[in-house]
Amino acid sequence: MAAQFEQEYPNYYSGDRGWQASPSDRGPGVKLHFSARLLHEKLTSDARPSLFFLAVAVGFVLLIACVNVANLMLARGAVRQRELEIRRALGAGGIRIIRQLLTESLVLAVASATLGLFCAHFGLKAIAHISASHLPLRSRIEMDASVALFAVALAVVTTVLFGLLPAWRLASGKRGDPLRAGRTQTVGSGARRLQRALVVAEVALSIVPLACGGLMLQSFLNLLHAPLGFDPANVVTAKVPFDLKRYPLPSQQWAFVRDVLDRVRAVPGVRAASAASPLPLADNQEMRRVGRADQPGDPPILATQQGIIPGYLGLIGTPLIEGRDFTADDVVRKRSATIIDERLAKRLWPEGAIGKRLSVYRTGWRNDLEVVGVTAAVRATRVRDENIPHFMTPDGSPLSLVIKTRQTAAQMSPGIKLAVDAAHGGRAAFDIRAMSDYVSESIGDTRFLVFVLAAFATGSVLLTAIGLYRTLAYLTTQRTRGSGTGWNCLVGRGRSAGVESCDGRSAGVVAQ
Numbered sequence: 001m002a003a004q005f006e007q008e009y010p011n012y013y014s015g016d017r018g019w020q021a022s023p024s025d026r027g028p029g030v031k032l033h034f035s036a037r038l039l040h041e042k043l044t045s046d047a048r049p050s051l052f053f054l055a056v057a058v059g060f061v062l063l064i065a066c067v068n069v070a071n072l073m074l075a076r077g078a079v080r081q082r083e084l085e086i087r088r089a090l091g092a093g094g095i096r097i098i099r100q101l102l103t104e105s106l107v108l109a110v111a112s113a114t115l116g117l118f119c120a121h122f123g124l125k126a127i128a129h130i131s132a133s134h135l136p137l138r139s140r141i142e143m144d145a146s147v148a149l150f151a152v153a154l155a156v157v158t159t160v161l162f163g164l165l166p167a168w169r170l171a172s173g174k175r176g177d178p179l180r181a182g183r184t185q186t187v188g189s190g191a192r193r194l195q196r197a198l199v200v201a202e203v204a205l206s207i208v209p210l211a212c213g214g215l216m217l218q219s220f221l222n223l224l225h226a227p228l229g230f231d232p233a234n235v236v237t238a239k240v241p242f243d244l245k246r247y248p249l250p251s252q253q254w255a256f257v258r259d260v261l262d263r264v265r266a267v268p269g270v271r272a273a274s275a276a277s278p279l280p281l282a283d284n285q286e287m288r289r290v291g292r293a294d295q296p297g298d299p300p301i302l303a304t305q306q307g308i309i310p311g312y313l314g315l316i317g318t319p320l321i322e323g324r325d326f327t328a329d330d331v332v333r334k335r336s337a338t339i340i341d342e343r344l345a346k347r348l349w350p351e352g353a354i355g356k357r358l359s360v361y362r363t364g365w366r367n368d369l370e371v372v373g374v375t376a377a378v379r380a381t382r383v384r385d386e387n388i389p390h391f392m393t394p395d396g397s398p399l400s401l402v403i404k405t406r407q408t409a410a411q412m413s414p415g416i417k418l419a420v421d422a423a424h425g426g427r428a429a430f431d432i433r434a435m436s437d438y439v440s441e442s443i444g445d446t447r448f449l450v451f452v453l454a455a456f457a458t459g460s461v462l463l464t465a466i467g468l469y470r471t472l473a474y475l476t477t478q479r480t481r482g483s484g485t486g487w488n489c490l491v492g493r494g495r496s497a498g499v500e501s502c503d504g505r506s507a508g509v510v511a512q
Contacts, residue, residue: 050449057209057456062154064205064460066162068467071198073105073166075474098167105163106156113155117148127448199471206464213450213457220450223443226386229341229378230280231317235435236409237279238401238416241427253396254331257309260401260423267415269407274312275398280380281438282400290391292348293357293368300361303344304380304388307395313339313375315404316435323354323373330394337394338369343377344389358391369393383442401429409434 044051084097121143240260247253257275264273278284289300310326312318321342330337338358345353353371360367369391378390401420405412413432420429440447 047445050445053212053449054452057212057453060205060208061456061460061463062158064202064463066158067198067202067205068463069105069108070162070166071195071202071467071471073101073163074195074198075471098164101167102159102163105167106159109155109159109163110152113151117143117151120147120151195471199468202464202467206460209453209460210457213453216446216450216453220443220446223383223446226379226383227377228280228383228439229318229376229390232435232439234404234406235316236403236405236407236412236416236432237435237438238403238420238429238432239399240275240401240420240429241424242397242399243427244397247397250334250396251332254328256423257396257398260420263419263423264401264403264416267412267419269405269412269415270403271406272311272315272404274309274315274402275400276306276308276312276316276402277395277398277400278306279400279402279435279438280306280316280378281382281442285381288391289361290344290348290389291359291361293359296359300359301344301347301389304390305360306380306390306392307398308339308392309395309398312402315402318378319376321374321376323371325373326392326394331396334396335394336367336369337372338391339373339375340371340391341375341377341389343387344391345371345374347389383439384446402435 087097124141124143127141242253244253247256261273261275264270278286286305288303288305290303291298291300308326309331310328313320313325320339323339326337326339329335340353340358344358348358349356349371353374356371357368358371360369375392377386379385379388380390381388401416403412403416409432416432417428421427
């Protein structure tokens with residue numbers, strides 16, 4: 001298809017009027033490259049790493065639970081050694097005992113999976129409550145038959161894998177007197193080594209989600225305190241419908257914007273009002289390739305572009321490091337001026353950017369803008385994108401209002417709609433929300449990961465603590481029994497000369 005398009009439309013692929021944006025794109029062998037991707041992969045590309053990371057965390061918690069249950073089954077099976085010895089004496093073979101123990105484990109696993117599905121139903125409500133908007137097709141995430149079958153199948157598989165070792169260990173134990181089993185016996189050295197190995201594995205596995213949760217929490221705290229280049233506090237935004245056919249000239253557009261702003265400033269509670277398009281951290285960011293006008297051969301830099309009006313920088317809290325702000329004359333005359341942030345200034349003009357010309361490349365043409373100001377670094381795409389530079393141009397037809405107020409968006413919404421409706425003749429403002437909402441949505445995926453990983457880490461620590469307590473309690477009980485048996489033997493030797501040993505091989509009765 002690429003070769004066919006190149007033959008049918010050669011002007012779009014080469015020459016001065018081709019697709020190449022800058023002179024560095026033109027040259028021998030430079031062509032437009034096509035890449036075919038599935039729509040499903042495109043929709044899930046952003047969420048795929050997060051979901052994979054969470055799946056790994058789920059796997060670790062599942063391993064901790066399985067190791068915990070295997071350890072508890074070993075301890076419980078040792079207590080049932082008398083029962084197993086009696087079954088052997090009645091003719092039960094090792095396979096039959098293993099089948100019995102696996103069946104018991106399977107019943108517990110299915111019951112636990114059923115309870116887990118019930119808890120997962122409320123977990124979906126928790127996901128909706130924390131607004132994990134970065135998850136694709138979130139409305140289609142629900143409990144259905146496939147989820148239930150997967151949970152039950154996973155329960156069966158984990159039962160077979162992790163229940164087989166304790167069952168085999170108990171079924172292959174040393175045979176002894178069934179009436180004596182479980183009275184004076186203690187845990188053998190092999191069983192103790194296996195239990196210790198399981199405890200070590202359980203503690204080691206619990207460290208992984210705990211460490212990952214701590215790292216994600218640190219990343220989230222860093223994002224919360226990251227310098228945005230603007231102050232979203234006490235700022236309410238609103239989108240305004242704009243008809244270019246009704247206001248075709250720049251002077252008409254600017255007159256309409258001033259009329260809207262004057263009416264909005266008169267709304268009670270409004271301290272200041274300005275406009276821009278698009279808003280920082282909004283979804284519809286404009287990406288442009290820019291470079292130095294005096295060095296057209298250098299590869300261009302990808303940057304975000306924003307149209308603003310005079311006074312926007314002061315209202316939003318973006319520091320102007322050097323130069324000047326835009327004026328009304330810049331807007332009306334559509335002057336080729338720009339204000340860039342310090343990241344773009346350092347990359348293109350480390351010696352000083354004021355007065356230099358910035359080339360903005362588009363398909364088939366370029367526009368040279370004079371740098372009149374430099375601001376602090378502004379993060380326009382996402383909070384974590386600290387390396388994408390930003391520049392602003394004067395725009396007389398912005399689509400979003402920026403209002404400074406101490407009231408909430410819900411309190412300001414009626415007044416803003418009436419003001420815009422009065423200026424626009426029946427077309428009211430919409431999507432009225434706080435500027436902090438854009439910041440919150442930008443870090444929503446990280447917040448979701450921190451929330452889920454914290455739950456996983458808490459669950460893994462609780463499972464490990466319960467497993468350690470149960471195992472240590474059982475080992476303590478066994479050692480207490482062994483200590484009591486040894487003391488009884490010493491007393492018996494002093495009062496009954498007929499006792500030969502304390503291992504049960506003598507028929508004599510120990511005097512208590």
